[in-house]
Amino acid sequence: MNDDQLLRYSRHILLPEIGIEGQQRLCASRAVLIGAGGLGSPIALYLASAGVGRITLCDGDKVDLTNLQRQIVHRTESIGKDKTQSARTTLTSINPEVEVVALTERVAEERIRALAADADVVIDASDNFATRHAINRACVEHRTPLVSGAAVRFDGQVAVFDLRRDDAPCYACLFPEAGENEDMPCAVMGVFAPITGIIGTIQAAEALKLLLGIGELLNGRLLLIDALTMDLRTIRLKKDPACPVCSVR
Numbered sequence: 001m002n003d004d005q006l007l008r009y010s011r012h013i014l015l016p017e018i019g020i021e022g023q024q025r026l027c028a029s030r031a032v033l034i035g036a037g038g039l040g041s042p043i044a045l046y047l048a049s050a051g052v053g054r055i056t057l058c059d060g061d062k063v064d065l066t067n068l069q070r071q072i073v074h075r076t077e078s079i080g081k082d083k084t085q086s087a088r089t090t091l092t093s094i095n096p097e098v099e100v101v102a103l104t105e106r107v108a109e110e111r112i113r114a115l116a117a118d119a120d121v122v123i124d125a126s127d128n129f130a131t132r133h134a135i136n137r138a139c140v141e142h143r144t145p146l147v148s149g150a151a152v153r154f155d156g157q158v159a160v161f162d163l164r165r166d167d168a169p170c171y172a173c174l175f176p177e178a179g180e181n182e183d184m185p186c187a188v189m190g191v192f193a194p195i196t197g198i199i200g201t202i203q204a205a206e207a208l209k210l211l212l213g214i215g216e217l218l219n220g221r222l223l224l225i226d227a228l229t230m231d232l233r234t235i236r237l238k239k240d241p242a243c244p245v246c247s248v249r
């Protein structure tokens, strides 16, 4: 590490759990982030500022005026531009040391499988069940750890699926693909701006811990947050032995 890097990351390096070795590990890590919206914004900001070496960012949308209330990686002057390019500009201005790969597309099954195969962690900040299940299938197939989050109205949830472990449940153990899970888009339901920041920031923290191999992950646990009451609850998740996605691998 050069002098600038030692200064840039000094407050991480000071932590005995991270140190120079941990920081170098982050700098050599590859993260895939699906979604550059409300959750993806704080996730991308923290991964980039913390020096995660390569961040692959996938989103097919363009920045809209209605996004700016919570999607803090984007700026008013970016309205009409691709979210991935807009985010890339912000991230690179914060930390030019990191490589930001911008994939301007709604991720399809094939693409997400290739991405999961070449990532240390996949972070799901998407907004619909079809994409979440496609991401989960790809992560199960390649045993890539998955950090999953969702937020709508005043409610949010986070879970980690450490699919490197045989006993880890997967997203489909929690929400079966055949289940009656209806998408609840923020455009219809509304969303309290900071809940996306709270959930996204927890996702970023879990992803960084996972890359560093420190602490205890939210693996096999679902954290539920109600921002109206600030009640936090954790539910234990069990691997479903009959799960059609992870029980057959």
Ligand SMILES: [Zn+2]
Binding pocket: 169, 170, 171, 172, 173, 174, 240, 243, 244, 245, 246, 247
């Ligand atoms: Zn499963």
